[in-house]
Amino acid sequence: MFGKGTKRWMVLMLAGACLLYGAVAGAEAAPQKLALASFKTGSGWYVMAQTMAKLMKGALPAGSQVDVLPYSGGVGNPMLLAQGKADMGLSFPIETGLALKGEAPYKQKIPNLKLLVGNLDTYWYVFAVRAETPIKSFKDIKAQKFPLRLAVLPKGSSGEWDTRKMLAAYGITFEDIVSWGGKVNYVSFPTAVEMMKDGQADAFGQLCTPGHPSWTQLATMTKLRFLPVDKAVGDKFAKEYGFSMSYLPKGSFRGVEANVPVLGFATCLITTSKMPVDVAYKITKAICSNKQELVTAYKGAKAFDPKKAAQAALPLHPGAEKYYREAGIIK
Structure with missing residues (x-):
């Protein structure tokens, strides 16, 4: 039915196909x-x-x-x-x-x-102040031009970016805080916790997870007030950056006596x-x-x-x- 040339061509094609299949299969099975x-x-x-x-x-x-x-x-x-x-x-x-x-x-x-x-x-962005400060909301910081001693993680970190953007949503810049007599301290997470515990910082803005050990330790040893995020600000962050409105559940940490509206993400x-x-x-x-x-x-x-x-x-x-x-x- 087929000539010798045709048969030889078909054999070569079949062999080539087998080699190609083997190469592909081998590539897929190669260790990564x-x-x-x-x-x-x-x-x-x-x-x-x-x-x-x-x-x-x-x-x-x-x-x-x-x-x-x-x-x-x-x-x-x-x-x-x-x-x-x-x-x-x-x-x-x-x-x-x-x-x-x-x-x-x-x-x-x-x-x-x-x-x-x-x-x-589950992650939240939270901003906590020492309870003895007169600050009960983000708006209070600007209204009182409070000389806040702020602890924040190093520039370029998620916590620093979130804190800067959150304060900006309420019309506050890091430069404003300094001009009011306050200070912005760029430190590590453990150092920020120690500064809050020792009274060297009034506020700390950072990421938080349920049962976070560092936040648990800080809230246990220092009376804190977690500031609520207004819905309009939360909606702005959701639209522009992909956050969602969430809440820090009652009882999450010592001093959280009611659900606190915060930004959520994952x-x-x-x-x-x-x-x-x-x-x-x-x-x-x-x-x-x-x-x-x-x-x-x-x-x-x-x-x-x-x-x-x-x-x-x-x-x-x-x-x-x-x-x-x-x-x-x-x-």
Whole structure:
């Protein structure tokens, strides 16, 4: 039916197809060496990242390696991805959104950032003052031109950015505070806690999670007043930066005798468009299918709902999107 030349051609084509299939299959099964950026050793993010790395290694091809980097936080991790120093990173939707747009604290756009898993936990931005101050609201600070001794994390950190933007929403700048006789202290989290405890600072604005040990310690040893965020300000932050109105629940810390309106947000796991689709798919599935392991290691993940993992107002990685569609999480 076929001549010798035709048969030879068909054999060569079949052999070529087999080689191509083998090469593709081999590439898909190749071990992965990935770096996951988190935060300092011992932090909640570092603990969660270690657990994620374990889940990822179990889902990726045999021999794969996932190294957890003990740096550099919500603002810094998108930069590490842009520089190729990490393949994935924990961050917040707010900071990731600013990085995508190239807005401060980012000097240029990082356009290829993609979401893998969102809404991993519960975070609040809180602003607390020592209870003996006459400050009961953000508006009081400006109305009284109070010489506030403010403790805030170093410039470029999430806490510093949030505090600066929050005060600005009430018409207050760091320069105003200094001009009123106050002072802005850029310090580490532990130092800020000590300054509040020792009376060297009147106020501290920073991120907080349920049962946060440092905030628990501070509230236990120092009478605090957590300032409420007005709805109009909360709506502004939701529209412009992706926060949501939340509340610090009654009894969260000593002195919280009623629910306090605050800004809420959650951790997300991001990557770049360079990550292969099959790798992103496996990583997303591994995390969303193993919530209990995350919770066992990191109590903050108790709020994680895999059905809401794609809801972070960020562009999804195609591999993550594939998983969410298969799982019926998005349509």
